[in-house]
Amino acid sequence: MNMNREISDVRILTSRGSVAYFLPEHSIGGEIGKKYADTVIDGAIVELKTVSGNRTTLGKSFKKGYKQGLSMLEAHPGIEAEHNVFLRLFTTLDVESIRAKLAGELKNTTDKGRCICHFEATVELYSWDYDELRTIVGAVLPGH
DSSP, X not given: OOHHHHHHHHHHHHTTTOOEEEOOSSOTTSOTTOOOOXXXXXXXXXXXXXXXXXXXXXXXXXXXXXXXXXXXXXXXXXXXOOXXXXXXXXXXOOHHHHHHHHHHHTTTOOOOOEEEEEETTTTEEEEEEHHHHHHHTTOOOTTO
8 A cells, every 4th residue: 555545544533533653564573575554543553454346345455454453463462452454445335234244254253453444435434343343243252
């Protein structure tokens, strides 16, 4: 992703009061060539993704962002943070369709985090906790 797009993505959140830090492209001590998350926003590791197209594209982009955040935490076990995915959506998919797709992508996971979605068409911002999304597909939550 280019830096101008990432700055534009982060401005959506900082204009609402969030605090953001960009992370270096390559993590010190991490595996060479392994992709890690882009930012830390409000204390959480956040990978930024731009999505246009259909539900399949949405699912792939979310899963890739999810894995990049998770990889960051696995490479640095001393970091106690959740990992989030920010999706900037240039799509005609509606909110419920997107929630359902994200829930399906989280079906066999148990970690903490949230998905933050900015809908370009309506300029609306939604944020869903991973546990909340998992309940949509009836995934078993830890401790339940």
